[in-house]
Amino acid sequence: MTHRSGFACFVGRPNAGKSTLTNALVGQKVAITSGRPQTTRHTIRGIVHRADAQLVLVDTPGLHRPRTLLGERLNHLVKDTLTEVDVVGFCLPADQKVGPGDRFIAEQLVQLSRDGRGTPVVAVVTKADLVTKGRLAEHLLAVQQLGEWTDIVPVSAQSGYQVEVLTDVLVSHLPEGPALYPEGELTDEPEQVMVAELVREAALEGVRDELPHSLAVVVEEIVPREDTGDGTPMLDVRVNLYVERDSQKAIIIGRGGARLRDVGSQARRGIEALLGARVYLDLHVKVAKDWQRDPKQLGRLGF
Numbered sequence: 463m464t465h466r467s468g469f470a471c472f473v474g475r476p477n478a479g480k481s482t483l484t485n486a487l488v489g490q491k492v493a494i495t496s497g498r499p500q501t502t503r504h505t506i507r508g509i510v511h512r513a514d515a516q517l518v519l520v521d522t523p524g525l526h527r528p529r530t531l532l533g534e535r536l537n538h539l540v541k542d543t544l545t546e547v548d549v550v551g552f553c554l555p556a557d558q559k560v561g562p563g564d565r566f567i568a569e570q571l572v573q574l575s576r577d578g579r580g581t582p583v584v585a586v587v588t589k590a591d592l593v594t595k596g597r598l599a600e601h602l603l604a605v606q607q608l609g610e611w612t613d614i615v616p617v618s619a620q621s622g623y624q625v626e627v628l629t630d631v632l633v634s635h636l637p638e639g640p641a642l643y644p645e646g647e648l649t650d651e652p653e654q655v656m657v658a659e660l661v662r663e664a665a666l667e668g669v670r671d672e673l674p675h676s677l678a679v680v681v682e683e684i685v686p687r688e689d690t691g692d693g694t695p696m697l698d699v700r701v702n703l704y705v706e707r708d709s710q711k712a713i714i715i716g717r718g719g720a721r722l723r724d725v726g727s728q729a730r731r732g733i734e735a736l737l738g739a740r741v742y743l744d745l746h747v748k749v750a751k752d753w754q755r756d757p758k759q760l761g762r763l764g765f
């Protein structure tokens with residue numbers, strides 16, 4: 463039996479279902495999903511282990527037109543990722559007509575496969591459960607006409623429809639080779655980034671409209687506590703949340719600090735599950751003016 467291994471990534475407009483699909487393929491929640499666009503800022507990988515293959519999924523923040531410097535950095539990150547993978551899955555949600563955003567990404571993919579190594583692109587029609595068979599057929603035709611795809615696969619991450627088929631198709635484009643990661647390893651993303659994602663997700667809950675892109679989260683340190691009293695392991699996790707304006711700081715903190723306490727306890731539950739230890743979470747909210755437009759600050763905040 464030949465064994466294949468390699469990298470795949472999903473691209474697509476915001477909300478196309480990339481993170482949810484990654485989770486469905488990997489079978490465990492690793493990336494952060496939400497009903498709002500562009501919550502995934504970092505490249506988070508999930509790994510599909512099979513007897514005949516290992517598929518490493520790179521979850522990208524989504525190609526989009528750069529509006530701020532942050533947007534440009536994200537696009538570079540995406541392009542770097544695309545040239546490094548063995549196969550690209552271009553996600554197009556079945557419940558939305560092919561639009562200018564999709565055409566923009568399609569053009570970029572064509573350009574990339576010309577400049578790069580001719581990376582195969584599989585068109586993935588996501589959220590198939592949301593439409594009728596007739597509508598799905600129409601959408602598949604529209605997607606076919608959008609560009610040159612090695613395959614077109616309709617899937618539903620929600621119902622599991624064709625998720626196995628998609629895995630087979632992606633695996634078929636990987637080179638022969640041994641497993642790249644030991645089994646059981648779900649992500650090679652540093653723990654700190656996942657902790658930051660959990661805090662960011664909790665902090666944006668319910669206030670996404672007010673501060674969608676103005677929040678950066680940096681984990682300063684994760685240190686085991688020396689003396690925990692009863693001997694059970696405990697970690698001190700210190701996290702800074704950066705916003706651009708004082709008014710945004712007030713939103714995060716809430717009246718009398720009530721909201722920040724809720725954010726802390728919600729994030730802490732996730733972090734304890736992730737790190738497998740009790741956690742003391744120390745959150746600090748800071749104002750960094752116009753951090754999205756300042757290259758120095760972007761560097762310091764990890765972008």
Ligand SMILES: Nc1nc2c(ncn2[C@@H]2O[C@H](COP(=O)(O)OP(=O)(O)OP(=O)(O)O)[C@@H](O)[C@H]2O)c(=O)[nH]1
Pocket residue numbers: 474475476477478479480481482483494495496497498499500501502523524588589590591592617618619620621
């Ligand atoms: N019904 C249905 N909803 C889905 C499916 N896949 C994703 N969704 C929903 O679509 C929304 C967006 O999904 P995400 O996975 O966060 O999309 P994304 O492409 O990663 O989004 P960005 O991180 O913004 O680029 C969420 O509300 C999901 O629950 C699916 O197969 N069926």
